[in-house]
Amino acid sequence: MQRPTNDAQLLMLLQADADAGLRAAMQAYAPLLKSICGRVLPHDPQDAEECMADAFVALWRHAAALAGGQVPLRAWLAVTARNAAINRYHRLCRTGTVPLDDGLAETLGELAEFDRTATDKEDAVGALVAAMAPPDRDIFLRRYYLLQPCREIAAALGMTENTVHVRLSRGRERLRRALTHQEATDHAKNL
Amino acid sequence: MPKTCDKDLLAALDALPLEEDAAPLAGDEFERVLARALAGVGAACPQTQQGGKPMKKKKLFAAALAAAAACLCLGAAAAGWLLSPREVAAQVGLDALAAAFDAPDAITVNETQTDAGYDITLLGLTTAENLSGYWSRSWGELTPGRTYAALAIRPSDGTPMGALDDPDNAFANEGLAVGPLIEGEAPIDCNPMMMHTAWHGTVVDGTYYMVVECDTVAPFADRTVYLMVQQGMFPNFSTYTLDAATGAIRTDPAATEGINVLFTLPLDAALADPAQAAALLEQWRAPA
Known part of the structure; x- marks a missing residue:
């Protein structure tokens, strides 16, 4: 072949x-x-x-x-x-064979937090991230699915590192609100 | 669960330009990763084992290719490259059970049902003594053997599942209820929760594997014995209907959101023992 x-x-x-x-x-x-x-x-x-x-x-x-x-x-x-x-x-x-990486631990902690919030069986976080508008979607995908450092994301997207941090922070808050709203809606449907 | 939104996310991820990742692997690094991947391909096929002796690296490389080719020729039997019941038992740390899955009376099933976006495969089953150390105070005088079944569950669209400590794993929190139901016995009165059932699970290459064990159901071999697989920590037995005329048990997968399927266990009818079956029913239904 x-x-x-x-x-x-x-x-x-x-x-x-x-x-x-x-x-x-x-x-x-x-x-x-x-x-x-x-x-x-x-x-x-x-x-x-x-x-x-x-x-x-x-x-x-x-x-x-x-x-x-x-x-x-x-x-x-x-x-x-x-x-x-x-x-x-x-x-x-x-097993203690690798030093805990603070930056990575923070990223993984944020990931776990999203998933804990998304108690619904659907992959709510994935759906909400996919539906984000650019450049926030690209920032989230790069950060949480490709695990790129904020410095690299900033360079790839032509923005400052601080802007990446701010957009991630605001995006996380929007996700939390969206997930909470979705939970409340689902709860109301089940009443 | 392999959902549309997963595909949406993967599509969005796929659309990302990642020019910065274009640097190829160095030659020796490429060959190391390739050799390890080929060894992994070879390890997926039992043909790479030669009398239990570890093979030298060069032999392993060649054997991996030969084994891969052999596996590719197995067709439907090997479709999907799932672990064998023996391998599943070894992966969950039940080495003694791994050998029991090789016993002459062990039964290979390899039946797959699809529900809620997952392929659920009953790989095989065997009956043996207590090999996992499970203990119940309610066994009393009767200490029956144990029936063990190995299963594989994976998203139908190939999306890999995360490890059990990964929040992405759909079964890490909500769990799965797996175990026997018996023809003629109402599921609410005779179900895995009463049969001293235990589960052992792991994720290998994105597929969730589990061994479920319970008091032996071989004495019921003159009846149809089912294996229920229902998503959720606390099974909903109201989804099952017992045909009063025939004793057959049915379930409607569409009645629940997650996985809800029934397999029929191909037990050897010669093992039926109505007296022991009655004793087991009495023990299972005795107040704790």
Whole structure:
């Protein structure tokens, strides 16, 4: 099979030839996954590599399901790698083999807070973030799903770091209000 | 739950320009990650095991490819690349149970039902002695064997699930109620909550795996024994209907928001023991 030129071909190749498919997937997406895993595990390059590899193994496992779905591969891999790296980070923290990163801990704490607020079974936070207007949506996605530092986000979006902080802070407050309103609405519907 | 909004979010994430992530991996780094990924692919197939001896790295690399090719040829049986019941037991830390899933009387099922956006697969079941150390004061004189079932649950659209300590995991907080129902017995009176049921779960590669164990249901093998899987910490038994004429139990998946399915356990009818079944029913229904 020829080198894949799109995700559909890549998923077909993965199912037909694991070696060639993984090589092609890594050529296309390893840089993105490396940057995500590296942000969570900056002091543990070996762990970051293992998380990347785990994400590609997961891609191979799910290739058939992904080929039949509408999920964008790049984003799926990014979230898979993020989750793998966060899980590894938590495990390393528990065993005391990695120093607690204050900045990352703050980010993960904010993530957990959103999810605790979103008690509904639906992924309310995800839906609200997806519905945000730019540039807030980009800022939130970069910060909480790609775990980019505010400095990098500011550089990518052409704004000051302080602006990124302010928009994140205001956005979090809007999300809280929206989630609280949604909870109240759902409660009223159930009365 | 794999919801539309998840796809919306992934689509928004996909649309982000990330030019700053364009630096390729160095050659040796690329090969290390690739070798590890291929080893992971090989580990998904039991063919990589050679008499339990660890393979040397070069052999592992070649074997990983061979195993991947072998798995790819298995077709529907291996579709989705789920762990085997033995592997699930090992992953949740029940090594003795892992061996029991290899016993001759262990039953491979691999039946998948889809509900509420999830694929729920009953991988297999086995009956054995108490292998997990579960203990109940209400067992009294009767200390029956245990029935163990291995299941896999994953979003139908391939979205990976987070680990159990990850708030993204739909089952981390609300849980799943899994266990047997028995033909002819009203679910409200005879259900997993009475059968000394315990659950062991983990997430591997974005798939939630669990082992459920309860007092043996093999003595009921002359009846239909079901396995209920219902989302939520506290199951709603009113969603099940018992046909008074036939004793059959049915559920309407659409009646609940989350997962609500019934599997039929393919028990060996030769194991039926009406006397022990009656004793078990009496014990399960005895006041605590």
